[in-house]
Amino acid sequence: MKPKRLTNPQFHNGRVGAAIAVHVKINAAQDSILRISRDGKVFIQLMAKNKSEIDANLAAFVAAFFNVKSHQVELLGNPTSNERLVTITGLSTEDLQRKITAASD
Numbered sequence: 001m002k003p004k005r006l007t008n009p010q011f012h013n014g015r016v017g018a019a020i021a022v023h024v025k026i027n028a029a030q031d032s033i034l035r036i037s038r039d040g041k042v043f044i045q046l047m048a049k050n051k052s053e054i055d056a057n058l059a060a061f062v063a064a065f066f067n068v069k070s071h072q073v074e075l076l077g078n079p080t081s082n083e084r085l086v087t088i089t090g091l092s093t094e095d096l097q098r099k100i101t102a103a104s105d
Contacts, residue, residue: 017072017089018096024054024082031061033103042100051080058084066091066099 021041025034028045035043048057055075063070066088077084088096 016092017087018091018093019085019087020096020100022058022084022086024048024058024084026050026054026082031057033065033100036100036104042104051082054082054084055079058086062086062088065103066096 023041023043025043025045026048028047031046032044033042034045037043044058044061046054046057046061048054059070059073059075062068062073068088068091072089072091074087074089075084076087
């Protein structure tokens with residue numbers, strides 16, 4: 001007997017947090033947030049020397065910037081690209097926006 005197929009499934013992760021779209025510039029003199037685009041993408045510069053170092057440097061920078069533990073930061077995206085989706089569990093979207101806006105002023 002086949003299981004009954006749901007017509008409108010509801011999926012839930014159970015974790016609460018926030019996410020940002022990020023563009024990373026490497027070979028910077030310091031790690032920092034450069035600006036926020038009109039569509040909400042956050043431009044971050046890192047001291048990483050090559051693309052293979054982006055994930056480790058970005059995760060460390062985000063954890064330190066938002067004062068969260070490293071396991072709360074998850075990076076999604078192609079490791080050879082400068083584009084990432086960064087999720088931070090345990091951080092409200094309000095806190096995320098307040099901190100990023102203050103840093104990019």
